[in-house]
Amino acid sequence: MARVGVETIRRQQLIDATLEVIETHGFQGATIGKIAAASKLSVGIVSHYFGGKQGLLEATMRYLLSCLQQDASKLMAGRSHDPRECLMAIVDANFSGVQTHAQSAKTWLAFWTQAMHSPELMRLQRVNERRLLSNLIYHLRQLMPRERAQATAQTVAAMIDGFWLRAALSEGRIEPDQAVALCKTYIDQAIQANNGARK
Amino acid sequence: MARVGVETIRRQQLIDATLEVIETHGFQGATIGKIAAASKLSVGIVSHYFGGKQGLLEATMRYLLSCLQQDASKLMAGRSHDPRECLMAIVDANFSGVQTHAQSAKTWLAFWTQAMHSPELMRLQRVNERRLLSNLIYHLRQLMPRERAQATAQTVAAMIDGFWLRAALSEGRIEPDQAVALCKTYIDQAIQANNGARK
């Protein structure tokens, strides 16, 4: 059975099944049995390819993070190099997943919770957080002094997380479009406030 | 055994123990056995006073919410009736618990996650969310038109949640003082932006 990439295929099958089961049964209800059924594979295969349930969950989160990064890259590619435009693109990228998968916010929340008790997930979470923050600071730095840029970046990052959290908790009562608009409004206000101060 | 409030005492013992265990072992690791051990009572007593684990968790969340509300009342009491002052007080109140209990953010995150699978916890969460939102809108309404006040309130609420989330995930790397300062800065910017538009 030397089919190249059998391993890669199986891994992705299981990750997809994991996301599917989490979306329908919640994080707590995502058992090996259900994941195996959804992937049309057996329960034993999880240990074989991921060493256990925890390994599968970590791989799944790694996959989600990489998707997020790809979304960001795509949206950044087509834009101009105007700092403000880039900031808006970052905001768009960070909410692009909410609409396609209504339940994905819940999945993120579950992973955040899980991350607090898993060093590996925590590490992934931090890497991602730092990337977002340094991206924001890089673009803001061209519009305002360093300290103000850092403060604004922290605020934008918190807003993004906050809206995701609220999306997860409110089951669709919060429109992603609205969250994006509010983030953008804030960025403009921050730029405007800086110009006012400069003058 | 007519000691008045034996029931009250036991209930509080169990709630305290629950918080203690969640802080140290996480929400998943908070088992009846550990809670009973921490409270120096037996496992059976949980069912006796709360009808089961779920009841204990709900009571614990209700306790946390009431603490938050008391913090808010205290901080509002001493302040003037200036709308801006009141808004600042609300921000202070929403971060007052972070410092005293470094781990309490984790507990909140755990409850939020759990709330998605428990109608009763979800109800409590929503009530609290609405109170925060309508409080913010009430004061903002005196400083800006309705639509802008609503948008600003949504944003402030998201920022508060976002900073709490980051506090939970980062284990003390984010200073509560900094979060408070950034929220307040945003509020001032929003007020300023409105005045600029009006003029």
Add this chain to the structure above:
DNA sequence: GCGCAAATTGAATACCCGTTCAACAAATTG
């Protein structure tokens, strides 16, 4: 076809947890 090794299966296993309830202890009452 044949044999070998990689891939896959799923019943058996072992563990953990929440709940129950009969028995026990303590306090109150008559």
Add this chain to the structure above:
DNA sequence: CAATTTGTTGAACGGGTATTCAATTTGCGC
């Protein structure tokens, strides 16, 4: 000081889950 109510215990039970591994299937070279 019994009798009785109230409060408390913790072993036993049942449901459920992740993991294991011997047996089985699958694909490929010869």
